Amino acid sequence: MTQHTQVILAGIDFADPDTWRLTNYLKRGGYKALRKIFSEKISPEVVIDEVKKSALRGRGGAGFPTGLKWSFMPRQYEGEKYLVCNSDEGEPGTFKDRDIMRFNPHILIEGMLIAAYAMGIRTGYNYVHGEIWDVYERMEEAVEEARSAGFLGNNILGSNFSFQLYNHHGYGAYICGEETALLESIEGKKGQPRFKPPFPANFGLYGKPTTINNTETFASVPWIILNGGEKYLELGKPNNGGTKIFSVSGHVNKPGNYEVPMGTPFAELLELAGGMRGGRKLKGCIPGGSSMPILPGEVMMNTNMDYDSIAKAGSMLGSGAVIIMDETTCMVKALERLAYFYYEESCGQCTPCREGTGWLYRIINRIEHGKGRQEDLDLLDNLADNIQGRTICALGDAAAMPVRAMLKHFRDEFAYHIEYKKCMV
Amino acid sequence: MINIEINGKQLEVPKGSTVMDAAKQLGIYIPHFCYHKKLSIAANCRMCLVQIEKAPKPLPACATPATEGMKIFTHSDQAVLAQKGVMEFLLINHPLDCPICDQGGECQLQDLAVGYGESASRYQEAKRVVTNKNLGPLISTDMTRCIHCTRCVRFGQEIAGIMELGMSGRGEHSEILSFVGKTVDSELSGNVIDLCPVGALVSKPFRYSARTWELSRRKSISPHCGLGSNLIVQVKQNRVMRILPRENEEINECWLSDKDRFSYEGLNSEDRLSKPMIKRNNQWITCDWQEALLFVVQNLKACVSQYGGRAIGALGSPHSTLEELYLLQKLVRGLGSNNIDHRLRQSDFRADNYQQGIPWLGMPIAEVSNLKSILIIGSNLRKDHPLLALRVRQAVKSGAQLSIVNSTDDDLLTKVAQRAIVAPSELVRTLAQILKAIIEYRYVEIADKIKETLTKVNVTDVTRAIANNLVSNQPAGIFLGNLSQHHPNYSEIFLLAQEIAKVTSAKLGVFGEAANSVGAYVAGAIPNRKLGNLTTNGEEVGLNAIQMLNAEAVSACKAYILVNLEPEYDTYNPQSALERIKGAEFVVSLSSYKGNITDYADVILPIAPFTETSGTFINTEGRVQSFNGVVSPLAEARPAWKVLRVLANLLELKGFDYETSEQVCTELLSDYGNVADHLNNRINEFTVNLNEANVNGIERIGEVNIYQSDPIVRRASSLQLTRDAHYPRAIISPSLMEKLGLRVGDKITIKQGVGESQLEVEQSESIPDNCIRIASAFNQTATLGGMFGEVSVKRM
């Protein structure tokens, strides 16, 4: 198999419990990008340009071009501005940010430093998913290491750039992965998404201009600064720059994180993950985290892993969480579990999501338990229609899309379940 | 301005308008639940989704800003499909209990379901049931009906200034509730009933008493605080069933205080008088009007012939109408007495010699919201004037600096920039300090009389900061609250406040204590008609309220005419008031309620409260508001203006030939001209003596609690169950507690004058040292003396 260039996980010794420490990060060339900015006096504008050139897109799920997002921050704004890292990784199937912070926390800190420098920000928060408490504690330690070594604080490395970084932990709410819900949560409130506009770049944390990026996005930045945006773009493919960490879970032999270039064929990724467990056939795959539409196995096997290719195949790359389901998987049961998740995690703010997710779940639950009616399938489809695109945030869409895709690709299986009151598989 | 198009119609809207604003401008209705013009935008109900050209999905009209060239379709297929979809979701868990729901007939959900709902439901799963919450005596809950619009939550956070309701849990399990076991205690709480678009929060006193379509809606004016809030009174079978706000942006906006809203229960109180009563041979008997009136006439005439007209004293309530007070003073003056007053809780009348006009708010009510600096002197603002407190809160929200000089540090539920909390005896000195600080800062000239006083005070950090606030933030307003007006040094407070206002270019205002505090001056219900800018015909100055009721007065009144008041609750010093009144030879009380009147009167004439008579109130900003009766008088009760007219006729006084209350009002106001021309807070300078205020022992801080302020509210049974209506306690600072060796809950005896009262001790950090806060207007404290002054304490 080809040895790919790695941007984030390169040089990590997963067996070494101290691989995350500052000393080891420095040995791997850590904080060189930051030093380069200071020593070569690279201006904030050039930093943003480099990121634009790299075609780096947000790794949290939405895939918004990072350089463009950074350029939205009001540069001349006098007051406080904030930089926020979204490490609230709770999209089922996604576990890449956890490994970045576990094994390479300083790359995130360096990435945030560069971003803060580029946007003239002095304060940052890293919002860590509540369930990975050990990772939160590790981040606290890493931030402390960086502070003691002069990488965080006032006049960093003797420059006139100052930046403070704090970790904030979640405590069990998927919705806080939504950027405005996350801001509300940092403000000490329920994580209920805000209506946009205004966007965080104008009205973010504490009402101040704020930029929010995903952990993996920030972690990609030091490499871009060291090697140039164009080099990064070349690692992947046009409009889909760089590498991506794919979290592969489900029916594979070696579930885990794999950092590969954008555009890598799915088949190759599957092979990296040890292939199908028990040699069984791939039935379906959710290629971008549980909120994205499922694709049938045969479609996946002919698709490459990048934003555009997956979109063309009928789904979305999302957070890069690849959930593999083999032929033994009951799609009704699988959807029931996902529907339950969205029903549990709806924040309750907007009517269609609050009321609709429970309705969806109850219908699918009935079907799973042999109490379905054939007309339920059209009803499910119609309810998903009535939720999607009608809510403040994307959780409504996230609850609706899996339902519609399942019915699109596996409708027969649902119909069978209703008629025979049992699984097809 | 921005050009947009809605449903094919072009229009121009101001930049920053939302699609909802724009649609309103065209009179196009977009269905909605969570949107409310006075609250922040939540965009959570999703009912107002509309189609916007080039937008990939329908957008909420309430939250979407209009942009140049935007084309909006509020009733296109896409929009209606989205709205219908939302309506279906809203209804799946909403109970079908409209037939027993109080909101039925005025329910937004019900109304919109007719337009957007289907006749049958596709929802075949179990419906949600949510347990009800006990939010206190005013708000009843049916939480299963809640549609989670969060209007009630936002109202608390944004308008009432206190978040008492929240939405717990998440998703389908979200519930609106208060913190574990807590009731909703805001003095504005009833507004959430109006805001709730469904029947989740409904009025507890009104619950199950009528269907909304059985009620007629009649306009009226609130008789309680100085604002004169505009009301809708709802009536069924000649009974007031409910009171709702009538929107008036310039006065109460769309809000009502709980006092305005729930006091109506007092109108239907069992204590209402249905027939006149007279005391014969120490026995009270009911009688007909003829007998009662002749009894009054006979006694008044006897008094006049024996002692002269000046032996008669009249006290009218500032909650009475302009017409009632006008006829009362006309009658009394007709009998040859100028002893009339409405300032029942005022104790210092020296300013009467210096006042230039009628004290008033000093600006329109709405202007309070636009002030950038506010100094409030001696006021329990939230409780005395709940909706003015709201205006102050609005001002602070948009950046105003609020300073307080007061004797209690109550939570105003807004940011207070500076506060000087001092004993009542220190109030004058504190104001002198503020004035001095400004003069030191600005080097402005002031009258020598005052200048000299200032040499005797030293400016503190706090008073300097207050001075700075006033100087640096304009426009500024300085207001005198009820505590100032009741204070034994009201004249000095008034004068110093005026001087501070002068040197800071601030406007000075007096918060009118009652609905007709300004009107009473206009009516001439004052011992010196000059105070109301009225023609005096060279008449002598009569006795003011404190002189009429002062037990030690030499020139005592032999007969009293009391209108709409209970002296044990409504006067500054109930001890001496009762002694004086009980010692009189003849007392006639015109009252809606029996109360304790039989203890001291000789005849009681049952009069109609504001809902049963036409009349006029002139509010604290000088606005003349006339209203009609909304129901006919209870039993044989009659409007007081009619009673006074007939009485005058029987007394053979001239000029009492009115057939309607409008004639009374016209007679009064046609000569008087524009009320606004007579409003003036100017007061001539006099020498301020700072030593007058000295009190040696423990000082009382008197106050009138929100639900004790007038005869109607004292009988509003649900309000009497609220926390604000708690029986009176002796509230003491921790240091004084220690000094006196008291513990919370101890019973103590308070002695004041010749009377005493047993009260429970409560500790509070909000009271200055050496002071005890004791409310008046309670049975338990009516034995005490004046609202301020020295008291002694004994542990029981």
Add this chain to the structure above:
Amino acid sequence: MLSTESLKKIDKEIAKYPADQKQSAVMSALAIAQTEKGWLSSETMDFVANYLDMPPIAVYEVATFYNMYNLKPVGQYKITVCTNLPCALSGGNDAANYLKQKLGIGFNETSADGRFTLKEGECMGACGDAPVLLVNNKRMCSFMSNEQIDRLLEELKK
């Protein structure tokens, strides 16, 4: 109400935010309070509200919104098993069932000896390690085969 040690920890969290944004520390304050007390009684929430100058109902909103807070007493060890789809595909439900059987309790129940409470969890962001479970919110256990579960329970029973 809370130990000085807990208060020190809360103060450290408060220091992370602007001076006028104490409320930002409410999530960590509640977590710290829960670690000390085991669960969040209304007295505890009221205390936290006072400490952070928040309306008590706003604290209650937060405590009920995030599902790792215990609003009722729980056993000495609260075990939360992820049964979400990716975990379920790799034995999440088996682990949950095994725990139910071993402990003799269902989800949201506490064992008679007061030692264990079992909870069903949502995605913990560790799907590659399935089956995963959390002990008392803070200790994550990966690859929880039946043998691993046996070992864990042995350890916790000590």
